[in-house]
Amino acid sequence: MxxxxxxxxxxxxxxxxxxxxxxxxxxxxxxxxxxxxxxxxxxxxxxxxxxxxxxxxxxxxxxxxxxxxxxxxxxxxxxxxxxxxxxxxxxxxxxFAALANPVIILFLGGFLIADGAAKYGLDKNLAAVFVKPFAGSARKLILGMMLITTLLGAFMSNTATTAAMFAIVIPMLGIMPNAKSKTALALSIPLAANIGGVITPVSTPPNAIAVGILAANGFRVSFVDWMMFSVPFMLVLMAVVYLLLIRMVPKGEPVEFDAQADFDRSPNAIIFYVVAGATILMWMTEPVHGVAANVVGFIPVVLLIALEVMDGDDIGTLDWxxxxxxxxxxxxxxxxxxTGLDRWLIGWFDWSTMPRVAAIAGLVFMAILLGNFISNSAAANLLIPLAVGFAATIGTSVYMLVAILALASSLGMTLPISTPPNAIAFSTGVVPLKQMALIGVVVGVVGGVLLAFVMPWYWTLLGRV
Structure with missing residues (x-):
């Protein structure tokens, strides 16, 4: 055999x-x-x-x-x-330098912190602490789960975040009073993880791809720069998702639970907490100290390995x-x-005859559509490189168009196959495919409209055009 x-x-x-x-x-x-x-x-x-x-x-x-x-x-x-x-x-x-691009180094640091959070139980314990204030009602619980998932997802992969959150959510599904409430709670995690993945450059691969291509074209993007346009977009989508989910939950439906946190207090765990916290703080304050995010991202790699907080096995399990x-x-x-291929591809159509907003909308919805059927990373890899030449053709900002397409690539969440968080939620058996698809379509349409029609205006408001 x-x-x-x-x-x-x-x-x-x-x-x-x-x-x-x-x-x-x-x-x-x-x-x-x-x-x-x-x-x-x-x-x-x-x-x-x-x-x-x-x-x-x-x-x-x-x-x-x-x-x-x-x-x-x-x-x-x-x-x-x-x-x-x-x-x-x-x-x-x-x-070959692409394999050690500064963005790869940045992501490497993010991955090591995310894996360390799982190794020392920091992700689950933080979730348990943060969810306590939301006990009492099903609607409050869903809001709490979405906020916590989004917070974790800003610095961890959406897959790791979803897996950590479901370790807490699965026991709660058993105490939810009805089937629709269970569906709403289970859906809140992948939706928040997917949407929360747009927040920072290390949240998800499309963001990293965008930052790398922008850097190659002379744009240095800090965490604060990225978050200035990603956070407002995320907040609007999260509000839309929450309003959709609570329609499935009766008002005032009670839910009681006791989520216990048991933080690891070993010396290695404490060192990890300090290094991870300092790294995130430095990422968020780059405009103050001026140290590039990729340099900051390499500091925890060196410290955590040198201090033997993370070992060779941990390095081997990173998402290479x-x-x-x-x-x-x-x-x-x-x-x-x-090679000039970008100019050749764009030259196939006279984009000057099309309104700029229509051209942007076409690219945005193409990215969303692709992201539903192939990975968001693959969708970003295919479309973002073309955006650099395309931006000049339609008379818009390269920075803006690349960023918009990165966010659009993360909005494909209609099917269980669209993202790993969707697959994890679907595997619980409490999420009907029809419900996942319906909310996924609404999120895609609303997000696409925001990116195509509102974000260019917001970009101008920020003085970036």
Missing amino acids: PDTATTRPRPTALQIGGRIIGLVLFAIPFIIEIPGLDEPGERMLSIFLLAIAFWVTQAIPLFATATLVILLQVLLISSSAILPVTDEAAPAAEY PVLWLVAGGIALGDGIGR
Whole structure:
């Protein structure tokens, strides 16, 4: 009998089809001359088409496609390419550098803090402490769960946040008086985790991809800079979600519970609390001290390892695939810009004939739609690199358009497959698919309208245009 621990799962029909389509698309620019593109641009188009096919169909793991993108860029368009290139070709090190981009370092620090919070039980204990004031009624409990999830999700991955919160929520589901109240409580966690993921640059991969591409184009984005536009957007969406959820809960429905916190008081845990707290404080006060967020993010990596608060096993369990996925997106954007592929793709349509707001709305809802069926990271990787050239074409701010698309990529939450938090909530058995889809559609539409029509105005109000 085969060892089930090492047996590879059989690829699905979609994955097989994706591999075939991806390879065919990859070959086309090598076979057919593409009008308006020089040879490096044609090769980059091959890489881009392959990435689209592989990411949309998950023909191979998402992070594997990201690393493949970097390898193909080195082999086809860098100064070390195996085919002839121009004198202007970037050295291979420029593409490999995406793997150690400052944004990757920033995310590495965020991941280590999130894993440390789980290791020392800080996430669950904080949740237990914060939820106590919301005892008494089902509506208050839902509000409390949403606020706590959002707070944790600002500095932890939405998946880790959801898993930690459900450790507290699952026992509470048993004391909820009726089925609709259980559904509302279970839905409050993934919705808050997904929406809360827009708050900071380390909340979710699309944010990191956006910050990395903005940095490559001369924009330094601090935590405060990001939060100036993400927090108002998040607050409006959270209010919409809360109003939708409490419609399912009878007014005054009582709920009593006793969530106990038991903080780890070991020396290592205390060191972790201090280092994590200081890191978050420094992230939030970057305009005061001037130390870049990525530099701050590397401090806990060094301290927690040097002080043996986190060990080699902890480093091994970090979400390295997500880091590589973000790196692939940064490298893809770099290659698209260097080869002029962005200008070529945008030039297919005369965007000057379309109102700016319509063009932005089209991109926003495309990102939301993609985010429902592929990962939000893949959606961001595909669209954000194009936004840099697209912004100039429609006469809008690169910074604004990239940020808007990053937020839009996180709004795909209609189905259980849309995000890991949705899948976790659906697995409880108390969330009907119809209810999840309905609220997900409303959130997507409201969020899309805010991003396309309100955020550009708000951006102008901030004096960023």
